[in-house]
Amino acid sequence: MKAKRAISAMLAVLLSVSALTACSGDTSSSAVEESSGASSSVSESSSESGEASQEGKLTEISIFATMWGNAAQNLKDYNENLTFQELEKRTGVHVNWIHPPAGQDVEQFNLMIASQNLPDVIAYDWFDTNKITGGMNRYYQDGIIIDLTSMMDEHAPNFMALMEANPEARRQAVDDEGRYFAMPMLRLDDRLRVTGGPQIRLDWLEKLGLEVPTTVDELHDVLYAIRTQDPNGNGQQDEIPFTAVSFRGGNGVGMLCSMWRTSYDFYVDNGTVKFGPIQPEFKEAITTIAQWFSEGLIDPDYMLNDGAAMNARFTDDISAMRIAGQPTSLMQTMAESGVEPDFNVVGMDYIAASDGVAYSVDPMYNQFVTNPGLAITTKAEMPEQILEWIDYAYGEEGNILFNLGVEGDSYTMVDGKPKYTEKVTENNNAGYAIYHMALNGWAMSQDVMYHEQLMEKYGYPAAEHWRKADRSLVLPPLSFTEEETDTVSRLETDIDTYVDEMCDKFTTGQIPLDQFDSYVQTVNGMGIEELTAIYQAAYDRYMAR
Amino acid sequence: MSTKTLAGRANAPAVPKKGAWQTFLRYKALYLMFLPVAAYYIIFHFIPMAGVVIAFQDYSPSSGISGSDWIGFxxxxxxxxxxxxxxxxxxxxxxxxxxxxxxxxxxxxxxxxxxxxxxxxxxxxxxxxxxxxxxxxxxxxxxxxxxxxxxxxxxxxxxxxxxxxxxxxxxxxxxxxxxxxxxxxxxxxxxxxxxxxxxxxxxxxxxxxxxxxxxxxxxxxxxxxxxxxxxxxxxxxxxxxxxxxxxxxxxxxxxxxxxxxxxxxxxxxxxxxxxxxxxxxxxxxxxxxxxxxxxxxxxxxxxxxxxxxxxxxxxx
Known part of the structure; x- marks a missing residue:
């Protein structure tokens, strides 16, 4: 009897355990299948291109490229994209695409590098120093990618002309020793980079008879009026004037620090790199922010919010101000719903600091060079021809092809200006994925012709305000040596963990501000001096490029 | 019967081996059924365990396990x-x-x-x-x-x-x-x-x-x-x-x-x-x-x- 009980009990355990392992086993085996599928296609296509090169003319290239959300939803591979179909007609080069499954790009990239099963070209976030730790130089040293510098003048004339005309972009495209390893996506026009900033419910300000604020005190008075005077007219004091997503980051409460001429992160002050959260200016900033929080001017749930929750604060008639990307989608949603015809969120100038200058600490504003980048691997047999093929996108014809597509198909000329056809605009996001590469991202120069059609109605008027901001505090994208990277990753997570925790606690009043000095001491004890010195050195190397 | 026992005692070390082999032969169908399970665990659970050595390395994906530096604890x-x-x-x-x-x-x-x-x-x-x-x-x-x-x-x-x-x-x-x-x-x-x-x-x-x-x-x-x-x-x-x-x-x-x-x-x-x-x-x-x-x-x-x-x- 007892044995029988024990056996049935064991069976029960086994049953549930095997059920669990079966579930987890499924996912891992399918991942293995997919990854082996991807790597086998790598080897196939690289051998194909090898054959092509024997004939002396480039006919085939294999490219590893990640497709992001919008493209991945609408395309099986980039040969379904109009730009690459037309490019194949013009250049006679067929591309064999290797697209990692969505969300697996990092693993697939690492697997590809580790297995040495390389395609001709790798399109990847080469300029993202978090993903490419130690910089592209490490991949060059390991024999994965080639140094393009000596070929650039002869085989990438279009790109080099752009570099000549935009010295700041050149600084960001090369490494500390002035070498080119990858061809980036460029955002040369100011309007392409300035895509976020402070914005406010203008209709509420008008309703309450208020002006758009320009100083810290004015901002306080405006937010206070919105909190207390019931602009949404429901008879309740439920307005949350300023909303945000967490403290750190581009939509964070910390963006307000620019009003005290400091930042929630590293910034540069006349050539000296400083860590914002331990500066005396920051103490002033966080004192005021905490004061505003206690007055109910700042979203009490800011640390729980995500982007969707922040948008809902506006569409629900709760919030009046935020620092975020252009209000285009917000305005469209409200316009389509027709609920509130007066609803009007507009961009506003950055609030001036005490020296009268309106600063912005948004790092995007100074990013001329962005991802993806295209690097040519050591397996490519005809690197010069491939470089020329890539360089086509930066020329006049290529620029139109990659930004607009084909005339008469995806765009037509109206009054001398290109205008997307309904194919692109009517099935909104799908069109932007299928007919050109400007939104998908490629080694090309993004053009305002594309951007203003995407953003014109609400985005550009808002950006006009933000473009006036002083950007001298913004730190450019830096690259660290391998040794520096080790130290940075050792120190930074711990310091950020502590600083984030304390900023939230100071803001919400859980820890009184008289402890700010001991907080600074703790941060000092965690090695902030060493970290700042590394940032300073990287910044100095950047300036010397 | 008794001769068999005696013969077994004469070369005593061989007995357990012979016994194990006999057991194996007797249950060979069961062992055969167990084989895929054992293979699964060895291939997917035991061999990958060798990867823990990167805990003692300064591992970089491009250099691989053999190329990365050893840094101990x-x-x-x-x-x-x-x-x-x-x-x-x-x-x-x-x-x-x-x-x-x-x-x-x-x-x-x-x-x-x-x-x-x-x-x-x-x-x-x-x-x-x-x-x-x-x-x-x-x-x-x-x-x-x-x-x-x-x-x-x-x-x-x-x-x-x-x-x-x-x-x-x-x-x-x-x-x-x-x-x-x-x-x-x-x-x-x-x-x-x-x-x-x-x-x-x-x-x-x-x-x-x-x-x-x-x-x-x-x-x-x-x-x-x-x-x-x-x-x-x-x-x-x-x-x-x-x-x-x-x-x-x-x-x-x-x-x-x-x-x-x-x-x-x-x-x-x-x-x-x-x-x-x-x-x-x-x-x-x-x-x-x-x-x-x-x-x-x-x-x-x-x-x-x-x-x-x-x-x-x-x-x-």
Whole structure:
């Protein structure tokens, strides 16, 4: 009897355990299948291109490229994209695409590098120093990618002309020793980079008879009026004037620090790199922010919010101000719903600091060079021809092809200006994925012709305000040596963990501000001096490029 | 017969070998059936374990395991010396202990309750309803929890309706343990009770009949028949739970916490996520993973040993 009980009990355990392992086993085996599928296609296509090169003319290239959300939803591979179909007609080069499954790009990239099963070209976030730790130089040293510098003048004339005309972009495209390893996506026009900033419910300000604020005190008075005077007219004091997503980051409460001429992160002050959260200016900033929080001017749930929750604060008639990307989608949603015809969120100038200058600490504003980048691997047999093929996108014809597509198909000329056809605009996001590469991202120069059609109605008027901001505090994208990277990753997570925790606690009043000095001491004890010195050195190397 | 025994004694060392071989031949069909299972575990679970060597390396994917530098215990040292080490360990253990104290008995109690229900329709409905939350993904579960506990959430609406001040639940570190463990009970209590229900159904009904004849009431039946009947399962589940004390799942915590909750919500796995995955420090995360596994293994063996000494129930 007892044995029988024990056996049935064991069976029960086994049953549930095997059920669990079966579930987890499924996912891992399918991942293995997919990854082996991807790597086998790598080897196939690289051998194909090898054959092509024997004939002396480039006919085939294999490219590893990640497709992001919008493209991945609408395309099986980039040969379904109009730009690459037309490019194949013009250049006679067929591309064999290797697209990692969505969300697996990092693993697939690492697997590809580790297995040495390389395609001709790798399109990847080469300029993202978090993903490419130690910089592209490490991949060059390991024999994965080639140094393009000596070929650039002869085989990438279009790109080099752009570099000549935009010295700041050149600084960001090369490494500390002035070498080119990858061809980036460029955002040369100011309007392409300035895509976020402070914005406010203008209709509420008008309703309450208020002006758009320009100083810290004015901002306080405006937010206070919105909190207390019931602009949404429901008879309740439920307005949350300023909303945000967490403290750190581009939509964070910390963006307000620019009003005290400091930042929630590293910034540069006349050539000296400083860590914002331990500066005396920051103490002033966080004192005021905490004061505003206690007055109910700042979203009490800011640390729980995500982007969707922040948008809902506006569409629900709760919030009046935020620092975020252009209000285009917000305005469209409200316009389509027709609920509130007066609803009007507009961009506003950055609030001036005490020296009268309106600063912005948004790092995007100074990013001329962005991802993806295209690097040519050591397996490519005809690197010069491939470089020329890539360089086509930066020329006049290529620029139109990659930004607009084909005339008469995806765009037509109206009054001398290109205008997307309904194919692109009517099935909104799908069109932007299928007919050109400007939104998908490629080694090309993004053009305002594309951007203003995407953003014109609400985005550009808002950006006009933000473009006036002083950007001298913004730190450019830096690259660290391998040794520096080790130290940075050792120190930074711990310091950020502590600083984030304390900023939230100071803001919400859980820890009184008289402890700010001991907080600074703790941060000092965690090695902030060493970290700042590394940032300073990287910044100095950047300036010397 | 006797000659055979003598011959066996003459070359004694060969006997066990011959015996083993005979056993093998006799059960060769069973061994053949076992072969794929063994192959599966060797190929997918044992060979990949060699990868833990990167815990002792400064691993870079481009150089591979053979090309990366060996740095000994530096990764471990760094973790143990981290300013957060004790806080992480404390939070991980506290959450595990609270789960053992509240979540573990909850599913047993639920199974006992369901077992006492005689109305089949009601019993099945309760079972289905309690299983459902288990199938909600962590993302959605965390979204629901945040919606409930946010400043303008349902719970605060109820509080203000009763005339009290609304509370900021999700920024006060004191609230995190109860919220997390409570939500775990809500999500998994029903699912976890399945195993106890199946054990309950294996109890011999004649025992109950005999007890009724002896005049036992409901409580004494539960205490003297039901609970001892499922005790082996309870002990085994307890040992398995103790063996995963340091593996508090990171997904849900990662979705629930925010910097002002780090004090109680930051556990080893979330720290590894921020450090290892966001900063690509593979060696470091492997080192912590190895540390977790070793401690878990120790706890499992320890719990099993104690259980075997105290009673006769154990995993092995």
């Amino acid at each position: 530096e990764n471990f040292q760094y973790f143990f010396q981290s300013v957060y080490f004790f806080r992480l360990l404390r939070n991980t253990l506290m959450i595990s202990v609270y789960q053992l104290l509240f979540k573990f008995p909850a599913s047993i109690i639920l199974a006992l309750l369901i077992n006492e229900v005689k109305n089949m329709w009601f019993k099945r409905s309760v079972q289905t309803i309690t299983y459902l939350p288990h199938f909600i993904s962590a993302v959605i579960a965390a979204g629901i929890i945040l919606d409930f506990f946010s400043f303008d959430g349902i719970i605060n609406s109820a509080i203000t309706a009763m005339g009290f001040q609304p509370q900021m639940f999700m920024i006060d570190p004191n609230n995190f343990y109860p919220i997390y463990v409570g939500s775990e009970i809500w999500q998994h209590c029903g699912w976890d009770s399945i195993i106890y229900l199946s054990a309950l159904s294996a109890i011999d009904p004649t025992l109950y009949e005999a007890a009724v004849v002896d005049g036992a009431k409901r409580w004494s039946k539960i205490w003297h028949i039901t609970l001892p009947g499922i005790l082996p399962v309870i002990i085994i589940m307890l040992i398995l739970q103790i063996g995963s004390m340091l593996s508090v799942g990171y997904e849900k915590i990662l979705l629930l916490y925010n910097p002002s909750l780090y004090e109680t919500a930051d556990v080893i796995s979330t720290y590894v996520y921020r450090k290892g995955l966001l900063e690509n420090d593979y060696s470091f995360s492997t080192a912590i993973g190895l540390f977790n596994s070793v401690v878990n293994f120790g706890l499992l063996v320890g719990a099993n040993y104690v259980s075997r000494k105290l009673g006769d129930n154990s995993l092995w």
